[in-house]
Amino acid sequence: MSTKKIAIIGGGNLGSAIAQGLLKSGFTQAQDIIITKRNTGTLSHLQELGVTIEKDNAKAITQSEIILVALKPYNVKEVLQGLKSAFDPKRHVLISVVTGVSMNELEQIVGEGMAVVRAMPNTAIAIQESMTCICHKNVSEEQVTWIMKMFDQLGATVSIDEKLMDAATVLGACGIAYALRFIRANIQGGIEIGFDVRTANLIAAQTVKGAAELLIREKRHPEEEIDKVTTPKGCTIAGLNEMEHQGFSSSLIKGITVSYNKIVKG
Ligand SMILES: NC(=O)C1=CN([C@@H]2O[C@H](COP(=O)(O)OP(=O)(O)OC[C@H]3O[C@@H](n4cnc5c(N)ncnc54)[C@H](O)[C@@H]3O)[C@@H](O)[C@H]2O)C=CC1
Numbered sequence: 001m002s003t004k005k006i007a008i009i010g011g012g013n014l015g016s017a018i019a020q021g022l023l024k025s026g027f028t029q030a031q032d033i034i035i036t037k038r039n040t041g042t043l044s045h046l047q048e049l050g051v052t053i054e055k056d057n058a059k060a061i062t063q064s065e066i067i068l069v070a071l072k073p074y075n076v077k078e079v080l081q082g083l084k085s086a087f088d089p090k091r092h093v094l095i096s097v098v099t100g101v102s103m104n105e106l107e108q109i110v111g112e113g114m115a116v117v118r119a120m121p122n123t124a125i126a127i128q129e130s131m132t133c134i135c136h137k138n139v140s141e142e143q144v145t146w147i148m149k150m151f152d153q154l155g156a157t158v159s160i161d162e163k164l165m166d167a168a169t170v171l172g173a174c175g176i177a178y179a180l181r182f183i184r185a186n187i188q189g190g191i192e193i194g195f196d197v198r199t200a201n202l203i204a205a206q207t208v209k210g211a212a213e214l215l216i217r218e219k220r221h222p223e224e225e226i227d228k229v230t231t232p233k234g235c236t237i238a239g240l241n242e243m244e245h246q247g248f249s250s251s252l253i254k255g256i257t258v259s260y261n262k263i264v265k266g
């Protein structure tokens with residue numbers, strides 16, 4: 001368990017999901033988490049668990065060692081600029097989960113030499129099932145070990161070059177939404193062929209979980225597993241081929257590149 005205090009600046013979708021994951025994992029105790037938001041009303045579920053809810057970002061920063069920034073890309077610079085004097089490069093590590101803001105930009109805002117980490121998790125962090133991609137700058141070995149240990153409690157973690165961070169955002173963070181839309185389409189199809197929505201939801205979600213586990217646990221390539229399902233002249237290959245005729249893989253690849261270009265080109 002960690003004894004470092006963590007301030008989460010920006011208690012929105014991702015910020016509160018991280019707090020939930022940290023609590024569930026037992027890595028951090030509620031009294032060691034401070035979470036900030038302008039309108040704190042929506043954070044009562046975390047307050048009930050013992051997390052400190054705070055409107056004053058500077059106060060949260062001075063009371064913590066790890067400063068996890070989960071603000072929107074469009075206001076992160078302005079908010080952090082206003083908090084510059086609260087940061088102490090000798091004491092603080094800044095972890096940003098903000099899309100599209102580089103470590104150099106963050107360092108320039110909060111002060112030269114500041115230990116800066118960019119982490120790209122996804123919302124499954126709330127249930128310790130995130131995929132988190134990480135890169136860092138000015139961070140000591142002890143700090144890296146601690147940070148990797150923290151994210152390891154919250155799902156799978158991989159260190160990447162910063163130049164891949166936008167791609168990580170698309171594949172890992174946006175990827176949750178793509179996967180859920182795939183499941184939803186399966187549910188819609190399932191209802192059309194006879195299932196009630198609850199049963200279709202369970203079958204679709206558990207089937208996707210099983211498919212993912214085959215790849216993660218057995219380290220297989222998807223096509224190797226698909227080959228085991230596609231009986232010659234059978235219903236799977238007939239359906240799969242129709243999906244491909246309709247542009248299934250192509251639409252996903254195109255969507256991924258559109259998401260990526262949205263980050264890179266704006
Ligand atoms: N939602 C997701 O799945 C993921 C989001 N991200 C990134 O995480 C960041 C946060 O995203 P979300 O949580 O979805 O956005 P969000 O809008 O839900 O959360 C941002 C929060 O910051 C709060 N806030 C605004 N100004 C503030 C201030 N001055 N002090 C304290 N709090 C303030 C807002 O009230 C809001 O609750 C974004 O940069 C996004 O790109 C990264 C990976 C996944």
Ligand SMILES: O=C(O)[C@@H]1CCC=N1
Pocket residue numbers: 099169173174
């Ligand atoms: O859509 C967005 O901008 C953010 C980045 C990753 C997930 N949500």
